[in-house]
Amino acid sequence: MHFASDNTGPVHPKVMEALVKANEGYAMPYGADPGMVRVTQTLRDIFEAPEAAVYLVPLGTAANSLILACLSQPWETIFCHKTSHIQEDECNAPEFYTGGTKLTLIDGAAGKMDPGALRSAIAAEEGRGVHGPQRGPISITQATEKGAVHSLDEIRAITDIARSFGLKTHMDGARFANALVHLGCSPAEMTWKAGIDAVSFGGTKNGLMGVEAVVFFDPSHAWEFELRRKRGAQLISKHRYLSAQMEAYLTGDLWLDLARRANAAAKRLSEGLSAVPDIRLHHEVQANLFFADLPRRLHRRLHEAGVEYYLWEGDLDGPDPDEPLTARFVADWSAAESDTDALLALLAPETV
Numbered sequence: 001m002h003f004a005s006d007n008t009g010p011v012h013p014k015v016m017e018a019l020v021k022a023n024e025g026y027a028m029p030y031g032a033d034p035g036m037v038r039v040t041q042t043l044r045d046i047f048e049a050p051e052a053a054v055y056l057v058p059l060g061t062a063a064n065s066l067i068l069a070c071l072s073q074p075w076e077t078i079f080c081h082k083t084s085h086i087q088e089d090e091c092n093a094p095e096f097y098t099g100g101t102k103l104t105l106i107d108g109a110a111g112k113m114d115p116g117a118l119r120s121a122i123a124a125e126e127g128r129g130v131h132g133p134q135r136g137p138i139s140i141t142q143a144t145e146k147g148a149v150h151s152l153d154e155i156r157a158i159t160d161i162a163r164s165f166g167l168k169t170h171m172d173g174a175r176f177a178n179a180l181v182h183l184g185c186s187p188a189e190m191t192w193k194a195g196i197d198a199v200s201f202g203g204t205k206n207g208l209m210g211v212e213a214v215v216f217f218d219p220s221h222a223w224e225f226e227l228r229r230k231r232g233a234q235l236i237s238k239h240r241y242l243s244a245q246m247e248a249y250l251t252g253d254l255w256l257d258l259a260r261r262a263n264a265a266a267k268r269l270s271e272g273l274s275a276v277p278d279i280r281l282h283h284e285v286q287a288n289l290f291f292a293d294l295p296r297r298l299h300r301r302l303h304e305a306g307v308e309y310y311l312w313e314g315d316l317d318g319p320d321p322d323e324p325l326t327a328r329f330v331a332d333w334s335a336a337e338s339d340t341d342a343l344l345a346l347l348a349p350e351t352v
């Protein structure tokens, strides 16, 4: 019963097969492998962006940081949600790779920046001339760190503000596929048609061993990205193994299929949990991740049974058995219905 994260699960067998196949013979290094030509073309097709610059890196932190470095200057500030991965989970890698660009933190429900708060924060910068931070790009996460999915209108509201100040917008799509299948729109609609300039296109959390794509819709960033990727020690020499994973992921819509499975597993789990009177979900489940408050006694029961998930806030050993403590549950593509049902069976005595 593993619901801690979507990187605790296995690599999809088709991806392993592709790696074995890629392991035959020789291929040119550093992204000059024939597989990368195919991956580039496929991603351009998927995004309906024939000019897009496409790259592969092994980590989402690298994708985010290197993109943001290309979209900003060190004297600028990046506008992002206060719970964003780039703020909370990258050990200041964005600040490091950008050479010191600041982050300006914006609040808003469910990991989405409140547009009014964003506009005020941008307006408040550049009031101090040469002394203060200059306005830089905006970064949003789709799906958010709270498991919510921005609607196309919500993305547009953010990018409209960006445009009105002449700023670029990056999308951290570590869970891009999970958000996309929820919205049921096209990748182009969720990105450049909604005003997004560059995407970190996740793969690792959705069945790959370790690959994320970087997509710039404006190819003028290409050479700078290549230089930054090499200097940032993220240009893998045996690159064909990255290409092979991404190619398998995109073949036959495997990426969408895996995201649908993960989302369905999260939905099944959340619906079961909602039926327990003392459990309260923070938000309606949209992707494959959600937060819920459970009384301490139920957390203890799950922990004793070996269920893996993050106790996000609170202390398992506190005195009051009924005090609600926050849990984060994440389902990955491989989550078995039997595991979900086994978890729910542990709570069955509480269900009405």
Ligand SMILES: *Cc1c(COP(=O)(O)O)cnc(C)c1O
Pocket: 058, 059, 060, 061, 062, 064, 085, 086, 141, 144, 145, 172, 174, 175, 204, 205
């Ligand atoms: C997991 C994740 C990443 C990438 O993390 P890495 O460990 O660097 O691959 C980026 N953004 C979000 C929102 C994530 O959840």
